[in-house]
Amino acid sequence: MTQPTFSFELFPPRTPEASAKLPAVISRLASVRPAYFSVTHGAGGSDQDGTYGTLLTVVEHSGVEVAPHLTCIGSTHANVAAQLDRYRAAGVKRIVALRGDLPATAMSAAAPGEFQFANQLVSFIRKEHGDWFTIEVAAYPEVHPQAASSDKDFEYFCRKVEAGADGALTQLFYNAEAYFHFVDRCDKAGLNIPIVPGIMPITNYASTVRFCNGCGADLPRWVKLRLEDLQYDKQGLLDFGLNTVSRLCDTLLRGGAPGLHFYTINQAEPTLRLWERATSGATA
Numbered sequence: 205m206t207q208p209t210f211s212f213e214l215f216p217p218r219t220p221e222a223s224a225k226l227p228a229v230i231s232r233l234a235s236v237r238p239a240y241f242s243v244t245h246g247a248g249g250s251d252q253d254g255t256y257g258t259l260l261t262v263v264e265h266s267g268v269e270v271a272p273h274l275t276c277i278g279s280t281h282a283n284v285a286a287q288l289d290r291y292r293a294a295g296v297k298r299i300v301a302l303r304g305d306l307p308a309t310a311m312s313a314a315a316p317g318e319f320q321f322a323n324q325l326v327s328f329i330r331k332e333h334g335d336w337f338t339i340e341v342a343a344y345p346e347v348h349p350q351a352a353s354s355d356k357d358f359e360y361f362c363r364k365v366e367a368g369a370d371g372a373l374t375q376l377f378y379n380a381e382a383y384f385h386f387v388d389r390c391d392k393a394g395l396n397i398p399i400v401p402g403i404m405p406i407t408n409y410a411s412t413v414r415f416c417n418g419c420g421a422d423l424p425r426w427v428k429l430r431l432e433d434l435q436y437d438k439q440g441l442l443d444f445g446l447n448t449v450s451r452l453c454d455t456l457l458r459g460g461a462p463g464l465h466f467y468t469i470n471q472a473e474p475t476l477r478l479w480e481r482a483t484s485g486a487t488a
């Protein structure tokens with residue numbers, strides 16, 4: 205069996221204090237030699253320079269590959285082409301290609317731009333750069349919140365793979381069965397790409413509820429109620445979150461997941477504790 209791959213997602217820091225802390229976070233995370241870091245990107249071009257700047261920070265503070273996320277909604281071909289050229293010149297070999305969520309204010313008007321869906325971005329990258337970039341796309345084991353139906357969402361996921369995606373990273377989820385069902389559907393559809401689960405550590409009641417609500421992920425009732433009880437018991441909540449998510453990671457890896465992609469929220473320790481358990485085989 206091949207060794208699972210681990211990758212760590214960062215976002216561009218929004219304050220000078222957060223920027224100052226990031227190099228230490230990157231160094232800590234890089235010490236366990238992830239396959240790559242990815243760096244998020246605000247849709248509609250809101251933090252293109254933030255993504256690029258964070259990418260350079262990762263390059264400076266680790267020898268690890270960096271994959272910028274690239275969102276296309278609200279963008280023009282020329283703008284996306286310029287970003288791809290800049291990444292290629294910086295030595296980037298992997299892109300996470302996304303439609304992106306526009307800020308609510310911009311969502312109301314039909315978003316101006318030359319891309320509507322991520323499959324168009326994948327096709328564009330392949331047309332402009334051939335096989336230079338490894339392309340990761342997003343997958344939704346619990347179905348994208350704006351999808352017309354589960355079947356339609358899956359059909360559109362297939363289009364991203366047909367357009368040339370090499371792999372997929374999933375939205376966060378806490379129900380392992382949703383992931384296994386999605387992977388079964390991919391197998392039956394003949395999609396032969398790695399589907400890597402996206403893992404969000406649980407370290408806080410309010411933010412876990414907010415993240416799940418924001419992306420349409422199901423937070424199991426029993427987990428939500430335990431977190432609610434533990435919300436003022438910091439250590440108790442951290443222990444419960446670590447045990448719950450490390451059991452999820454263990455189930456996923458034992459069930460054949462090719463790796464794990466951690467949403468680090470720019471914090472090293474919660475992800476490293478999960479990584480330690482996942483690589484040592486220990487759960488709770």
Ligand SMILES: Cc1cc2nc3c(=O)[nH]c(=O)nc-3n(C[C@H](O)[C@H](O)[C@H](O)COP(=O)(O)OP(=O)(O)OC[C@H]3O[C@@H](n4cnc5c(N)ncnc54)[C@H](O)[C@@H]3O)c2cc1C
Pocket residue numbers: 243244245246247273274275300301302303304305306320321322323341342343348349350351352356357358360364373374375376402
């Ligand atoms: C791993 C990961 C990383 C992410 N990183 C970022 C980030 O850095 N920045 C950011 O802004 N957001 C990010 N997101 C969120 C993502 O941008 C949103 O979930 C967005 O709403 C959908 O992006 P997508 O690439 O999956 O879109 P798509 O695959 O285009 O799908 C979007 C919706 O449109 C539907 N659809 C797709 N194709 C068609 C079609 N041809 N006709 C009709 N309907 C269609 C789908 O069913 C789905 O409901 C990330 C999500 C994941 C899972």
